[in-house]
Amino acid sequence: MMLHEDKFEFLSYRTPASETIAEALPFMAEVNNYTTSNGTTLEKSSLVRDVGVNMSEDLSWSPHINLMVDQANQIASWVLGVFKDRTKPVMMQLYKSLIRSRAEYCCPLWNPTKIADIHAIESIQRNFTRRISGMKIMNYWDRLKELNLSSLQRRRERYMIIHVWKILHGVCPNDIKMVFKENSRLGTKVVVPPLTKTATALAKTLYDNSFGVKAGRLWNTLPRDVNTQCQLECFKAKLGSYLDSFPDTPPTPGYTASNQNSLIDWFSQRGGPQMAR
Template identity: 70%
Template structure:
């Protein structure tokens, strides 16, 4: 069942996810329902809650996987593997490694403009990247970066928003790192 899910269903739910990754909790829950419903049908796991099923099956939530894809895309932009069409800028700090310089926003912008700004790839993915420690964000090859990223992600709880369960935050890597006193975001001077 799990092989069938990974090869036929999950790939469709994740297609081009750095571009369209939702930020509203209701949208995240709706997409997460696909995996939640499927894993409930696996023999012996139907009575477990979704979070426990993820641990038992060694799966990440779809939300966490979308964030992971965004982080990997930032690495590709930094190293010129794909074109930097959005002109994302990076700065190397001696103690923090590479950080994304977030685009600026006029403080007097409307709430709608602020929401669009926060949900844009440059800001959302940039903030995700800026949570990475130096030993992860300075990796030179994609394979070593992915391996270090996996180790880092294992230290962060994965408790996606699920109807009927209360979560300590939105389950974003950003929220977990801020809760733990993670690095502050880097803005352009």
């Protein structure tokens, strides 16, 4: 098979600690680039875009989120400049079809936990909904209720839970080897992979933020009547009702919330942390 080597990029994942150690090694110049079979040298890139997602060498999704937020805000500015109608039906249709869809592309993969990243993404919806007629005087949390919207944070967690359902029922490949177990009282639960006690703080952060762990913990908050649904549309309907039973108060500058608004946080406040482990 002949490959178009000029279209390849070279990305080397490394942590800040490994970067410091590696700089002192005499052969580092050789591993900072890659030579293809025909002699083409690929210089190391700090950010590589693959299937619409930007991956950075420091294992952070913040660069991808920043680029996505900028693009979504540019589209929002274009929409507000071209369309003069600010009525709710028109604005909501434009927002859902042109702006929100861009802000949610592949979000189960890069779903952030940093408050700054959550703020940045939520600002897309917060700023646009302020421009809807009659919404400017309302605070963001009240606007969500008035417009029957979920926060972008809550929607990302919903997508993660739905993806776990698809893995469980064979709709999507189980390429992360997610393990499920049946419980006569609690229904279907995810076995969250353990982390060694000697793991570093960075490893623990990456572990907690990984899809296999975060999505598994989200799934484990679901009650039996939700996690045992075998039809996707029935599951989505039950899941929607379940999510609506929790407050939706996303982290927002100037607002004081009782937690970080994750479904896991609300579930723990109801006294069920043992089910989410």
